[in-house]
Amino acid sequence: MITSKCWRDFSFALLVWLGGFFLFGIEEGNALQKRYVFSLNPDILKRYNDFLAGRDPKILEQFSGEGLSRHTLELIIFQRALHEGVCGCEVIYEPWVAVTSHARQIAEVRSGRLVSNPVAGFGNDPRYDDQIFLSDPILHAEDFSVGLYTHFERQDVLSVKDPDAVRQLRFTASASWLVDVAVIEDYGFKLVPADSWGSAIRMITVNRADVMMQPISNESDFGMVVNDEGDKFFPIPGIKLNFHADRRFFVSEKHPDGAEFLDVLNRGIAKLEATGFLRRGHVAAGVIDQRIQDWTEIK
Numbered sequence: 001m002i003t004s005k006c007w008r009d010f011s012f013a014l015l016v017w018l019g020g021f022f023l024f025g026i027e028e029g030n031a032l033q034k035r036y037v038f039s040l041n042p043d044i045l046k047r048y049n050d051f052l053a054g055r056d057p058k059i060l061e062q063f064s065g066e067g068l069s070r071h072t073l074e075l076i077i078f079q080r081a082l083h084e085g086v087c088g089c090e091v092i093y094e095p096w097v098a099v100t101s102h103a104r105q106i107a108e109v110r111s112g113r114l115v116s117n118p119v120a121g122f123g124n125d126p127r128y129d130d131q132i133f134l135s136d137p138i139l140h141a142e143d144f145s146v147g148l149y150t151h152f153e154r155q156d157v158l159s160v161k162d163p164d165a166v167r168q169l170r171f172t173a174s175a176s177w178l179v180d181v182a183v184i185e186d187y188g189f190k191l192v193p194a195d196s197w198g199s200a201i202r203m204i205t206v207n208r209a210d211v212m213m214q215p216i217s218n219e220s221d222f223g224m225v226v227n228d229e230g231d232k233f234f235p236i237p238g239i240k241l242n243f244h245a246d247r248r249f250f251v252s253e254k255h256p257d258g259a260e261f262l263d264v265l266n267r268g269i270a271k272l273e274a275t276g277f278l279r280r281g282h283v284a285a286g287v288i289d290q291r292i293q294d295w296t297e298i299k
Contacts, residue, residue: 032260033088038118040075042095048072058083061277063284070215071119073285077138077278078118078249081268087261093118103127103176112254115261122179122245131253133262136269137246138278143288144243145297147222147235148211150204157210160236163298172200172209180213183244187298201226204233213241216289240295 040048051067052060057079079091102121108114110131120138121128128134148166150157160166171189173180174196184191192209194200203209216235217224223232249265252258272278282288 032257032264034257035090035092036115037092037094038114038116039096039100040093040118041100044071044075044119045093045095048075048093052076063281068281068285070282070285070287073281073287074120074138074247075118077120077269077272077281078116078265080277081138081249081265081272083268084271085264085266085268087264087268091118106132106250109250109252110254112252112256112258114252115255115257116249116251116265118249120247120249122243123248124182124245125179126182127178128250133251133253133258135249135251135262136266136273137248138269138272139247139282139287141244141246142242143279143282144245144247145216145240145289145292145295146213146243147216147292148239148241149214149224149233149235150211152223152232152234154204154207154210158234158236161238163239163296166236166239166241166298169210170208172203172212174200179245183213186244187241198227201231201233205231211236213243216240216286216292218286222291238295239298240292241298 047067047069048071051065051072053065057076060076060080063073075093082089082091102119105114105117105119106121106127109117112131120135123134123137123141148169152158157169160169167187167189169189170192171184172192172194173184174194175181181191181193192203194203194209200209200212204212212233214224214233214235216222221234223234225231226233251262251265255261269278279288283290
């Protein structure tokens with residue numbers, strides 16, 4: 001038989017537990033109830049706003065509309081993941097007032113001046129090795145393949161059909177493209193270093209290198225214009241390369257909100273993964289390009 005004293009003790013313990021749970025929830029919710037401002041490339045910000053056309057990214061479900069790119073999608077995922085993770089914070093995007101490279105954004109996060117960045121990076125980027133947390137993947141490595149692009153007149157390269165022959169090609173990348181260089185070295189391909197984008201283009205054009213890795217173009221012919229002169233590059237038909245890298249948001253270890261911001265972000269990413277939102281978005285943006293699903297993949 002439960003005595004009155006036992007019942008009172010049990011009731012009191014239950015109230016204490018519920019009160020602690022309630023207070024913890026309030027405390028957790030309030031901890032990040034702040035306004036976080038992120039500066040973005042004005043062109044990228046414009047494309048993001050044009051795509052949304054007034055829609056709220058925190059509740060967006062359908063990816064209808066023109067101009068959905070990887071950058072736009074990642075800005076949406078960042079907002080949505082924090083909302084789903086119950087951040088309670090306000091995220092503001094504004095145009096930068098001075099040109100800011102991705103490397104500079106990483107330095108700002110590493111220093112703790114910024115808590116994070118709404119444009120993700122590749123998980124194997126060595127610049128994330130110090131003072132930075134990486135979120136759970138928003139795009140898995142096995143889902144991201146690239147084309148091997150060359151000048152439209154390089155029929156010697158465009159006619160390659162044997163995946164083994166691809167391993168004999170000369171890959172080019174700027175020394176500053178740390179992830180591309182790491183991928184090329186991981187595969188054991190021959191690397192011909194370039195000084196810049198323009199240098200890489202010229203080396204392929206004059207037959208000092210053969211291909212460069214690039215995301216598949218959204219154009220119907222898969223081509224992309226690579227310079228002001230209108231030179232066009234095409235991928236080797238029917239061949240794709242798995243990039244061996246996932247994409248993740250990066251968060252500051254030194255920022256006072258960093259650890260909790262990461263936790264909220266990961267909770268939201270897990271929900272977006274479970275509902276299929278992440279994959280639907282990457283398919284809609286062409287990052288997971290269903291047009292090349294039957295191409296032979298070099299892994």
